[in-house]
Amino acid sequence: MANNRHTELGLSNQDVLNMYETMIMARRIDERMWLLNRAGKIPFVISCQGQEAAQVGAAYALNREKDYILPYYRDLAVVLAFGMTPKDIFLSAYAKAEDPNSGGRQMPSHYGQRKNRIVTGSSPVTTQVPHAVGIALAARMEKSDLVSFVTFGEGSSNQGDFHEGLNFAGVQKLPVIFMCENNNYAISVPIEKQLACEKVSDRAIGYGMPGVTVDGLDLLEVYKVVKEAADRGRRGEGPTLIETITHRFTAHSSDDDDRGYRSNEELTQIKKEDPVLFFETYLEECGILTESMKKEINDRVMQEVNEATEYAENAPYAKPEDALTFVYAPE
Numbered sequence: 655m656a657n658n659r660h661t662e663l664g665l666s667n668q669d670v671l672n673m674y675e676t677m678i679m680a681r682r683i684d685e686r687m688w689l690l691n692r693a694g695k696i697p698f699v700i701s702c703q704g705q706e707a708a709q710v711g712a713a714y715a716l717n718r719e720k721d722y723i724l725p726y727y728r729d730l731a732v733v734l735a736f737g738m739t740p741k742d743i744f745l746s747a748y749a750k751a752e753d754p755n756s757g758g759r760q761m762p763s764h765y766g767q768r769k770n771r772i773v774t775g776s777s778p779v780t781t782q783v784p785h786a787v788g789i790a791l792a793a794r795m796e797k798s799d800l801v802s803f804v805t806f807g808e809g810s811s812n813q814g815d816f817h818e819g820l821n822f823a824g825v826q827k828l829p830v831i832f833m834c835e836n837n838n839y840a841i842s843v844p845i846e847k848q849l850a851c852e853k854v855s856d857r858a859i860g861y862g863m864p865g866v867t868v869d870g871l872d873l874l875e876v877y878k879v880v881k882e883a884a885d886r887g888r889r890g891e892g893p894t895l896i897e898t899i900t901h902r903f904t905a906h907s908s909d910d911d912d913r914g915y916r917s918n919e920e921l922t923q924i925k926k927e928d929p930v931l932f933f934e935t936y937l938e939e940c941g942i943l944t945e946s947m948k949k950e951i952n953d954r955v956m957q958e959v960n961e962a963t964e965y966a967e968n969a970p971y972a973k974p975e976d977a978l979t980f981v982y983a984p985e
Contacts, residue, residue, distance in 0.1 A: 658940050659874050663881070665714075667942050671951075673714055673873060674937060677706040677930050679955050680731035683740055686959055687747055687762075691908045695967070696747045699908040700763045702730040704901035705835050707929030709805075710735060711876030712833055712898075716803055716884055722771045722789050724782040724804040727763040728835065728902075732805065737770035740958050744966035751972035757979070758972050780810040783819035783832065790828035790893075801829040801887040803880075808897075809840025811854045817861075820895065824861035829887030831880060832895045835870065837902035842915040858895040870898030871929045874936075901927060 660670045684703050690696045702709065705728055713735035716723070725732050730743065742754050749758035755766045755774065766774025773789070775782045786804035793800045810816060811834055823830045834854045838845045851857065858865025864886075868879050876898055883894035901924040905912040912921075937943035 659936075660940075663874060663878055665874075665877070667940075669714070670937060671942065671947075673710050674933055674943065675951050675955065676710050676713075676731055676735050677873075677933060678951055679734055679740065679958070680706050680709070681930055682952075682955050682959050683734075683743055683962075684730060686963060687744075688904075688908070690747065690963070696762070697749070698762050699747075700727045700906070701902070701904040702728045704903040704924065704929065705837060705870065705898075706731045707873040707933060708833075708835055708870035708876050708898035708900050711873040712803065712805075712831075712880040712896075715877045715880035716801070720771075720798075720800045721884070722773060722786075722800060722802045724773045724775065724786045724789075724802065725765050726775060726779070726782065726805045726807065726810070726835075727765075728807070729765065729805055730763070733765045733767070733770075733772055736772055738765065738767055738772065740962035741965055742767070744962045745969060748966045748969070749971070750966055750969040751976070752969055757976060759977060780806055780813040780815040782806070783810075783815045784822070786830050786832075787819045787823045787828060790823065790830040790887075791826065794826075794828060799829075799888045801831060801884050803831045803833065803884075805833045805835055807840060808834055808836040808838070808845060808854050809843065809848060810834075811857065812840075812848060820857070820861040820863070820893070823893040824863050827890065827892035829890075830893040831883045831887065832893060833880070834895070834897045835900050836897050837900045839902060839906070839912075839915075841906045841910065842912070844915075853897055855895055855897040861893075861895075863893045863895055865895040865897070867897040867899065870900035871927055871932055873929065873933050900929075901925075903928075 684701050687699045691699045709731035713732045745753040746755045747762045764775050765772050782804050786802040789802040853867045855865035855867045866879055868875050
């Protein structure tokens with residue numbers, strides 16, 4: 655029997671099984687979207703594979719009935735944990751009228767859903783960081799104890815929006831959690847060509863907030879540090895910068911070929927460090943997850959993925975005139 659770390663964090667066996675199922679759902683949706691893209695059925699995929707533990711651990715550490723999230727394009731597992739459905743995801747991938755993110759008008763992975771407090775992102779990276787700070791300021795003004803949670807890649811931490819957002823949040827002691835999902839590549843640029851400091855979290859001290867770097871393959875460790883950051887924010891103690899060290903198993907996107915900048919040896923090595931398998935092994939060693947349960951969860955997930963794919967493929971496209979809705983005021 656493994657040391658039941660989850661119970662020390664206040665998580666039940668059902669909680670961690672739910673986390674595992676969210677990871678499996680994210681992985682299976684992601685795999686399906688690559689197949690659809692290569693079959694010419696959907697235009698674009700940007701993958702979460704290798705980063706699921708950081709995303710699920712963080713999302714479950716938040717209050718999913720109250721907190722606001724500002725995800726970046728890889729955060730499939732985060733938005734699933736916050737209430738988006740496989741059907742929602744595939745409607746977006748197929749650019750159909752029912753797509754809750756944008757009615758089929760934005761690229762896939764530009765998540766936004768008002769009812770679940772998922773704030774829409776844009777294609778220029780890092781613009782979501784100052785938006786998260788603004789939401790935290792609004793919460794302060796309304797005397798709410800919600801926190802805002804914003805994610806980005808390590809390449810984004812070099813953008814002006816990052817520095818301005820952290821500086822304002824630090825000065826005002828706002829309840830924001832800044833989480834960098836560091837997968838070591840800004841598209842094709844390795845981290846040693848991006849940062850002069852050793853870690854992204856080293857930048858936190860300059861903005862008067864704690865900075866912590868954590869193993870992003872360890873779901874429970876990510877849960878722990880995000881929960882601590884959320885508690886700090888709710889107590890009025892200000893923001894936190896968290897850096898999760900992860901891997902990106904795929905090319906940057908379906909339009910990228912990473913063979914030009916990553917060796918086969920590197921890819922082989924990182925795929926041995928699969929966060930889904932790590933957490934699966936932990937659950938098995940705790941006696942929580944059996945082979946029959948793994949099959950049952952995977953079968954249930956695949957049925958939902960198959961039904962969502964079929965529904966989205968057959969759903970209607972938006973009318974051409976709807977392209978202008980919410981862009982120009984009606985006459």
